[in-house]
Amino acid sequence: MERTYLTVTALNRYLKFKFDNDAQLQSILLKAEVSNFKRHSRGHLYLTLKDESSQISAVMFATQTKSLLFTPKDGSKVIIQGYISVYEPYGTYQVYITKMSEDGIGDLYQAFELLKASLEKEGLFSESRKKSVPLFPKAIGVITSPTGAAIRDVIQVIGRRYPLTKIIVYPALVQGVDAKYSIVNQINKANKDMLVDTLIVGRGGGSIEDLWAFNEEIVARAIANSEIPIISAVGHETDFTIADFVADLRAATPSQAAEFAVPDQATLYLQIEQLKQKATLSVNNELVNLRKQLNKIKSSIVFIEPSRLFQTNEMKIDHLIDRLNRTSPKNLLLQKEEEVKAYRNRLQLSFKQQLKIRESEFLRHIEKLELVNPLSIMKKGFSIVKMQNKIIDTVLNVHINDEVRIQLIDGQFTCLVNKIEKGES
Amino acid sequence: MDKKITFEEALKKLESIVKELESGQLSLENSVSKYNEGIELATFCNLELKNAEVIVVKMMNQEQLVDFQVKEEE
Numbered sequence: 001m002e003r004t005y006l007t008v009t010a011l012n013r014y015l016k017f018k019f020d021n022d023a024q025l026q027s028i029l030l031k032a033e034v035s036n037f038k039r040h041s042r043g044h045l046y047l048t049l050k051d052e053s054s055q056i057s058a059v060m061f062a063t064q065t066k067s068l069l070f071t072p073k074d075g076s077k078v079i080i081q082g083y084i085s086v087y088e089p090y091g092t093y094q095v096y097i098t099k100m101s102e103d104g105i106g107d108l109y110q111a112f113e114l115l116k117a118s119l120e121k122e123g124l125f126s127e128s129r130k131k132s133v134p135l136f137p138k139a140i141g142v143i144t145s146p147t148g149a150a151i152r153d154v155i156q157v158i159g160r161r162y163p164l165t166k167i168i169v170y171p172a173l174v175q176g177v178d179a180k181y182s183i184v185n186q187i188n189k190a191n192k193d194m195l196v197d198t199l200i201v202g203r204g205g206g207s208i209e210d211l212w213a214f215n216e217e218i219v220a221r222a223i224a225n226s227e228i229p230i231i232s233a234v235g236h237e238t239d240f241t242i243a244d245f246v247a248d249l250r251a252a253t254p255s256q257a258a259e260f261a262v263p264d265q266a267t268l269y270l271q272i273e274q275l276k277q278k279a280t281l282s283v284n285n286e287l288v289n290l291r292k293q294l295n296k297i298k299s300s301i302v303f304i305e306p307s308r309l310f311q312t313n314e315m316k317i318d319h320l321i322d323r324l325n326r327t328s329p330k331n332l333l334l335q336k337e338e339e340v341k342a343y344r345n346r347l348q349l350s351f352k353q354q355l356k357i358r359e360s361e362f363l364r365h366i367e368k369l370e371l372v373n374p375l376s377i378m379k380k381g382f383s384i385v386k387m388q389n390k391i392i393d394t395v396l397n398v399h400i401n402d403e404v405r406i407q408l409i410d411g412q413f414t415c416l417v418n419k420i421e422k423g424e425s
Numbered sequence: 426m427d428k429k430i431t432f433e434e435a436l437k438k439l440e441s442i443v444k445e446l447e448s449g450q451l452s453l454e455n456s457v458s459k460y461n462e463g464i465e466l467a468t469f470c471n472l473e474l475k476n477a478e479v480i481v482v483k484m485m486n487q488e489q490l491v492d493f494q495v496k497e498e499e
Contacts, residue, residue: 136431136432136433136436146484146493146496147496151495152495155480155482159479163477163478163479163480164473164474165480166481167480167483167493168482168483168485169483169484169493170484170485171484171485186485189485190485193485195485195490265474268436268470268474269474271436272436272439272467272470273467275439275440275443275467276463276467278443278446278447279442279443279446279460279464279467280460282446282447282449283456283460287453290453
C-alpha cells in the first residue's frame with residue numbers, strides 16, 4: 001500500500017482552513033506592545049505584537065487604517081480587534097488587525113469629560129451664544145466626507161424638502177488622526193467664503209474612535225467661533241460629542257440635520273394655499289360688511305323720516321334755554337330776596353322770645369317783693385311803733401312817760417308808756 | 426412684480442398682506458389692490474417651488490466650485 005504524501009501547499013491550505021473555521025480565532029481581542037513597526041508604501045502596516053515572553057506578527061490593511069486615531073510606533077501599548085489566519089505562501093500565521101487603538105482608551109473618556117467640563121465652564125455651551133438657524137437658507141454648506149453616507153442623506157433630504165436652496169460640499173476627513181485639522185480648516189474656509197448661510201458639520205455613525213475628531217478641542221472652538229450658524233450631525237441618536245454641545249443646533253443624525261436646516265415644501269404649498277384662502281375670505285367679508293353697512297345707512301331713520309334730524313336739535317335748544325334761565329341775574333336776585341326774608345323772620349322770632357323771658361323774670365321779682373312788703377305784714381295784725389318819727393325796735397330806747405305813736409294798717413294812735421319789761425315777749 | 430424678490434421675501438410679504446387684510450383697516454380700493462398683490466405673490470411662491478425641482482449641489486475644491494455627484498462609498 002502506497003503512502004499518501006501531502007504537498008506543502010495542501011498542508012498550508014488545510015491549516016488555513018482549520019484556522020478560518022475556528023470561531024475563537026476569527027474574533028480576538030488582544031492587548032500588546034508594538035515592535036518592528038513598518039508602513040508599506042501601499043499603506044498597509046506590518047508589525048510585531050509582543051509581551052514579556054511571546055510575540056506574533058500582525059498586519060493591518062490600508063482600508064482599515066482610516067479609523068486609526070493615533071500613529072503607532074515601536075513601543076506603543078495597543079488594544080486590538082482582529083482575527084488569526086495563515087499566510088499560505090510562507091506558512092506563517094499572523095494577526096489580521098481590523099481595529100487598533102492606544103491602550104488606555106479609558107483615558108480618552110476622561111479627557112472627554114474634562115474637556116466638556118472646562119468648555120462648559122468657559123460658557124461655550126451657553127444658550128445665549130447660540131445663533132439661530134435661518135428658516136429659508138439661500139445656500140447650505142456641508143462639511144463632511146464627500147464619499148460618506150452622510151452627504152448622500154443630506155442631499156436627498158434637502159433636495160426633497162426644499163430644492164430652492166443650494167448645497168455646497170466642503171469635503172473633509174471625518175475620521176483618523178488628521179480629521180480634526182481637516183474639519184477646522186473647512187469651517188474656517190466656509191466662513192471666509194461666505195457663500196452659505198447655514199453649515200451642517202458631521203458624519204454618519206461609527207465607533208467612538210471613528211467619531212473622535214468631533215470631541216477635539218480645536219473642532220469645538222472652530223464651531224464656537226463660526227459666524228455662520230452650525231448644525232451638528234454626528235453619528236446616531238445616542239452619540240453625543242463635544243461638537244454637539246457647542247453647535248448652534250444639535251441634530252441626532254445627518255438626515256435630521258437636513259430636516260432642521262430647511263422647511264418642507266409640502267408644508268409651504270399648504271401654507272401658501274391657506275394664505276390665499278385667508279386673503280380671499282377677508283376681502284369677501286369686507287365686501288359683505290360694506291354692503292350691510294350701505295343697507296343699514298339706506299334704511300336709516302333720517303332717510304325715512306328726515307324731520308327726525310331736527311327733533312334732536314329742537315330738544316337741544318330747549319335744554320339750552322333751561323340752562324340759560326337757571327343762570328339769569330333775575331333768578332339770582334329772587335334768591336337773595338328770599339334769603340333776606342328768612343333772616344328777618346329769624347330776627348323777629350328771637351326778639352319775641354327774649355321779651356317773653358324778661359317778662360316772666362319781672363313777675364317773679366314782683367312776687368318776691370310782695371312777700372316783704374310791710375303793709376301786707378300789717379294786714380296780718382302787726383303794727384309799727386314810732387317815737388319822734390323813728391321806728392322803735394328795742395325796749396332800751398323807751399322810758400316811762402315817753403309818748404309813742406302806734407301805726408296800724410288803717411290809721412294811728414298815741415300812747416303813754418307806763419311800764420317797761422325786758423325779756424322775750 | 427420685481428423679478429429679484431426671493432421666495433422668502435415673497436412669502437413674508439404675502440403673510441403681512443393677509444394680516445393687513447384681516448385687520449379690516451384698509452379702504453376698499455386698498456383692500457382690492459392688496460388682494461391682487463397677494464394672489465400674485467402666492468402664484469409666484471408656488472412657481473418658485475415648482476421650478477426648483479432638482480437641487481443644485483456643488484463642491485468647494487481648493488478655490489473652485491465644481492459640480493458634485495454622490496458617489497457610493499467603496
